[in-house]
Structures are given as C-alpha cells and as structure tokens.
Amino acid sequence: MNYRSVIKVLGFLLLVTSACLVLPAIISLAYGESDWPYFLASSGVGLLLGGGSLLFLRGAPDLRVREGFAVVAFGWLCVGLLGALPFWLSGQIPSFTDAAFESISGFTTTGASILTDIESRSHGTLFWRAMTHWLGGMGIVLLALAILPLLGVGGMQLFRAEVPGPVAERLTPRIRETAKILWGVYFLLTVAEILALIIAGMGPFDAICHSFATMATGGFSNNNSSVGGYNSAPIEWVLIVFMFLAGANFSLHYLALKGKWKLYFRDEEFKFYGTIVLVTTSLIVAALLPIHFYPHWGETVRQSLFQVVSIITTTGFGTADYLLWPPISHALLLILMGVGGCAGSTGGGIKVMRVLILLKHAKLELKKMLHPRGVFTLWFNNRAISSSLQTNVLGFFLLFMMVYIGGVLILTLGGRDLLTSVGATAATLGNIGPGLGEVGPASNYSALFNWEKWLLLFFMIVGRLELFTVLVLFLPGAWRKS
C-alpha cells in the first residue's frame, strides 16, 4: 500500500467537496440566514486539507489496484466527515456523531436521518443535506461504471465486459467520456424532475432538494413526515416515475435519449426490474384492498406503488407507515430492501442483475442434478456468463448475507430487539434509509446509541461500495508494503 498516493487522491476529493460547500453558503445568504459562515469555514478546512495534501504529495506515484480500494473506501469517509462539519459547527446538529451520520447517510445516498425536527432547519442546512445525496449519486455512477470495473470488483464488471450486448458497446469506450455522458444524463433527469415537481405544485426550493434526493436514490426529505407531508397525488406520481428511472441503468437512459428507447424492452435486467415492481405492487394492493385500508382503490395503488418503488430503488421516501400494512407487505418490502436497484443505477442493495444471475444459477444447479454429465451455460442478455463471474456473484451474495447477519448479531448483542436490528442493518447495508421496528418509517435513527450509529455508518459505506471494495481492506495482505 502506497499511502502517499492514496492521500493525494483523497486530497483531490476533499477539494471538490470544498468547492461544493460554497453553494449552501450562497443559499444561506440568499435566504438571509446566519449560518453561511459555517459553510465557508468548512469549505476552508477542506481547501486546507485537500490543497495541502495535493501540494506536498505532488510527486506520489499513480494508483494501482490495491490503492484503488483504499481510495474508494476512505474517500467516502473523508468526504462524509468534511460534509458533517457545517452541520456541527453551526449547531444545527449539535452532536458530531449525529452530524457525521447525517452527512455520510447523505453521501452514501442512504437517506437514514437522525433529525427529529427537520422543518425548523435552515435552508442552507437542508440544501447541503440534499446536495450530499446528489454528489454521492454522481460519485456512485462514476464508481460503478468507471472505477470499480478497473479494480475488477464485483458483478459490476458485468456491465463493461460481459453483459450489455446492445447497451455498452454503443457507449464510448473511454472512461472519461463515459463518465461525462452519464453525468449529463444524471443532470438532465434532475432538471426534468425539478420542473415536473414544480408543475405538480411543489415550491422550487423543495423541488430542487427532492430531485437531488430522488436521482441519487437517497431519500432525505424536507418534511418530518417525508413526502407524505405534501399529501399530494401529483407530486407522488412524479416521484414514482423519477425514482423508478433512478433505479434503472443510466446507460439505458442515455440510449433512450438518443432515440433507442426500444432497448429498455430488450434488456433482461430492466424487464425483470419492471416485473418485480409490478408483481410486488399487485400483491400489496391485493392485501390492502379487502381490508379497506385506504378509502379509494386509486390511493391504494398509488401508496403501494410508491412504497415498492421507493424501497426497491433504495430511495426510502415515505408516504405511509408500511408497518401498519398487512404482514405480506412487511415480507415483500424486506426482500425488496435486499434486491435493490439495477446495475449502473444510483440504487444500492444486491442489485437486480445479481439477483437474476443467482436465480438462473440455482436453476442450473438443479438441472445438473438430473443430468450430472451435462454442460450448462448461464445466459444473460444473450451472452454466456463465465463460471468465474457466477462464483463472484455468489460470493457477493454470501458476503452480503454474512455482513447482514454480523450486523444483526452485534446490534442484538447490544440489547436492540431483533426486528429493529434486522431493519436497521438491512436499511443501511442496502442504502435505503427507513428500516423496521424502532427505526421504521414513522420514526428515525436519533434514539440509537452513538456506537450503533458508527456501526451503521460503516454498513452504509460497505453497502454503497459493493462490499468487496471495503471488506478487502480487512485482509492483512491489503496493507503489505509493495
């Protein structure tokens, strides 16, 4: 491990964040609020730390694979801690643990909150909170599509090397170009959502913040009761559409914008993603209708669809306390928490593509039982998936389950009840936000102990960075001198 190279890149990330911290200061000034100096001060801290490390380590060598892991893992942590600074300095979030929780929850696009009274926060705070989402979401698109494949990480290499048949080929091969294109799509969709939300009746400030939170599949809202606070069907429908888009592969959107929208219906992952949403929504509607949970069937459909899309995309916006719904909803939503968004989206979780490969793999193993000497190929988007990639996806699932089980054990060991522990681990590891039990949609994470908050922060980063990236740093070999 070459620490100097790692620190140099981390310095660059701090500089970028430092520049972004000027924006909430401007918002604060514009609204005549008094907390703009804290944003500028935090920006200054980032400038000093980031600029300093860049200056002093100018001569450090370039990154290799091993350092890449450290950069992505510690990058999210450093940026998150810098982002926590204004919350803490301004006294908007008095505890540093809480400020770090809110900021890292933002950057990892988790959207788990410790704020109990959101509506009384300053505009600058709310804007920065939403912006951490948006920056994190950008970072993830870049990470998943450009950096991780270089590190050879996870099933995401699927995207570049093996799967996308009609998709990836047509994107330009160079990373810088790919990143630009996808950021362009991300930016365009954000603008489109802001406009749509304003038309649907939301104020411009809230529209910007909620669009940031949607496109990053984050989930921070400016209301104590999340999106439910607007009590507006048009706003909810707009959010449903854009959450669904944010949970799909951004390359597909790019190709659709270029007129190739038929590719949506040729992409196996997208079709499966759509099917899951339709089937689970139907099941929940079927459970809610007979007990007349909502007065109208239209509202039943909207509430069910909203919650399903919000959870599978790992956004975590809330309009209803789904813990009051019938048991099948709990089971389905808990499963959706694990599934997560599509590969190449801003969503978290295991990812639809991996789930599909796991299902196909299980079927293949059964077939092998019947025909022990048969040779079977796993097809995805009309391409054969190599057995080493299958093993990788299985390994990912295994690690996901292990970290999940480990999290539940640690939390229950600390005395937290089983449902809350399961919900909190799933919601942070999957970057969703609201969980079950004491951290369910009707409450938040403020009541947890500080050590629990730091543990969950760790899960947010582990989940966000596709597990391997972070967990590999726990192997002694990762730190060996080179």
Next chain:
Amino acid sequence: MNYRSVIKVLGFLLLVTSACLVLPAIISLAYGESDWPYFLASSGVGLLLGGGSLLFLRGAPDLRVREGFAVVAFGWLCVGLLGALPFWLSGQIPSFTDAAFESISGFTTTGASILTDIESRSHGTLFWRAMTHWLGGMGIVLLALAILPLLGVGGMQLFRAEVPGPVAERLTPRIRETAKILWGVYFLLTVAEILALIIAGMGPFDAICHSFATMATGGFSNNNSSVGGYNSAPIEWVLIVFMFLAGANFSLHYLALKGKWKLYFRDEEFKFYGTIVLVTTSLIVAALLPIHFYPHWGETVRQSLFQVVSIITTTGFGTADYLLWPPISHALLLILMGVGGCAGSTGGGIKVMRVLILLKHAKLELKKMLHPRGVFTLWFNNRAISSSLQTNVLGFFLLFMMVYIGGVLILTLGGRDLLTSVGATAATLGNIGPGLGEVGPASNYSALFNWEKWLLLFFMIVGRLELFTVLVLFLPGAWRKS
C-alpha cells in the same frame, strides 16, 4: 421416469413400516389400552399396499438416478401418510391433516407438534410418535451416507468422495456394510441414552421415547412442556450430551468406538461444530447473567447450553421459553436454526460442513480481489475441494434461501405475521420443531390453517432430503419418458 420401479421400492418401504406398526400395538396391549386394533389395522393397510405393489411389479427394472429422486421424495411422504393412519383411526388425532402433520414431522425428525394435550395420549400413540423419529433418523443416516452420494446429491457427496481424510477411508467401502455399521452405532447410542436417562431418574417408557427423539434429533417429548416438564438437571445434562452426539458425524462415533477417538479433534467440521456451540452458549450466558434471568449461574449455563444444542442439532427439545430471553439469543438461535447439525448426522439444516465451506469460499473471493491473477484452493480436512463442489454448496445455500423466502412470502400472504412466518419456515425447513412467534417454544402448530400445515409438511420433507432431491422433481425434465 419409470413409474413401476418407483412404486415397487415405495411398496418395500411401506412393508417395513407395516412391520414396525406391530410394536406400538404390543405396547398398547401391554398397558391394557384399547387402541391396539388401530395399529394392527394400519399395519394391515401397509401390508396390503406394500405387498401388493411388490407382487405385481416384481418384474420392474432397477432404479436409475432419476427414479432415485422420486423414491426418496415420495418415500418419506408415503411412509408418513401410513404412519398417520393409527393416530387418525384411533381418534387420538381426529383431523387427518393433523395426524399427517404429526407423523411426517416425526419421520422427518422435525418434531413440530400439533398436539395440545400430549400427556393424556395413550402409550401406544406416544410410542409410535417417538418411533417415527427413530425410524426417520435411521433412514436419514442411510440416505445421507449411502443413497444420496449415489444420486450425486448435494455437499453430502463430500462425505464419500472428497472430505473425510482420516474418516471415510476406514469405513468399509460397500454401502450395505457402511449402513450396517452406522445403524449399529445408532442403536448402541440409543441404548446407552436409555440407560443414562433411567439412571438420571426418568421412567423407562419416557426414557425410551426421549432417546428415540434425541438420537434422531427429532424432539417429540411426552410432556406438554417438553423436557422442561421433568425440571431435572441430571436429565437435562444427559440429553445435552446425547443431542450433541446425535448432531455429529456418526462415522466419527464409529471410529471412536474402535478406539480412534482422537479423530474428533482432527476433524475440521467437528471442531467448528464444537466451537459454534461454545461461543453461542457463552454469548447467551453473558446476556442472561447480568439481568439475573435465572437465580444461579449453573442453571443459566445449563439452560443456555441445552437450548443451543437443542437448536443447532435441530432436535427442538425445550426447557425454557427462549423468546423471553434478551434479543441476542433470538438472533443467535435463529442463525443456529439455519446452520443445523454435521454432515452424516441425523440433524437437519444447511449443515456445519457446508457453512464452513461457505465461509472459506467467501474469504477466498475476497483474496481474489486483491490478487486477481492468483490461484486459490479451498482446503477442507487437508484436502482440496473442487470448484464444482464449491458451486454445488453455494447452489444449495441459494436454494435454501429461496425456499425459505418463498415460504415466508406464502405464509405472510395468507395473513400470518412476519415473525411467525419466519419462525415456522425456518423450523420446518431446518427440521427443528419449535419456531418463533405463534409457533414458538411455549406454543405449537395446532392453531395454523390446514393449508399452512400441508405447506410446512412440504418444507419438512424438502429440508430433510437436502432440497435438491425434492426440488429436482419440479423440473419438467425429471418426468420425461425414458
């Protein structure tokens, strides 16, 4: 699929069960009870059906792999239904669904019960109930060590072909001999336990029934409050020891009886099994002691150890309502439900050996991230595990999770709450017995709907037969004419 061959073998299994049904009739007569004719009548039905199919299908060809799957899957079902007959005919269990539940729960050594007042049942009924366990346990030892490897099923082929280094080599290679040896061990241990229980103060009848239930890791007890009903520390200690033995590989016991007891400490699976028991017991003790749940630390240790061993071996005897213990116990016991006993034991679940291989595989996948071009070997008991076997174990885990998730979905869809659904599915799929929530250790399965009972019966058989064996029958190819 050659149906005639399958039916011929099923007929043979029915004949064996029919012969065994004479024993409870003798017990019933000996205790001067009036239900002996029902056992004889059921025996007659078995004789007719079994003898008839053997006579008429004498000329059917031998089994091939494909028919093997059907025989083991339907074998457990047919024998279970025949075993339900005396319960139902005698009116001891008036509903046929309930009678089938009790019988199949017995033969699969699950030990989930629908009996609400066990103590008022006739001796014949209680004896037959315990005997279903013992016969099932015998069947499983034979299945896991002799039949399944021939079918090429699951990680159990590990036992014969790949793993056991010091173990399997010394067992005689021929199946018939292996089966005899292991049944001998099974028989000896059962006798030893009966004697130990009598010395510990249990009546001879109860000692026989509980020994049957222990050695098969079944869990039926003759008391409404299970083993807790005796309120006796010596009895509980005897059961702890024999449950632990029943959850270990029977080949190790055979070698120990031949003086090679050092092999226990050289077998990786056995060491890991012992470690899990020690660590989880310590954690539960550490959670129970500070809150003074039990008056004495000795009782705390005994109760924790009893529950841990009872659950990991998938026996399911109860001495305490663990749902009243602190949350960490719930999480740990739920995990142990999945782990299950060792390969080659009568225990259910995923099996310790598979869990160990999964853990090693996950570590290997992480190492591959660091050294993308490295070649890694998974070692188990000093032997290299082939990648196809690793994939098979991963596939097993995947299928287990899928059936588990599917079960929870179906039960919650029917309106059952999440905790009960999770507990009931885990407890039947893992062949444990008591679950969580409404089917927790302080209650039983009698309150479930009939369709839920049949679903859980299906899970018992699927879990018992290592998933692949049953699930493969759902592939259309399994039924193709040959």
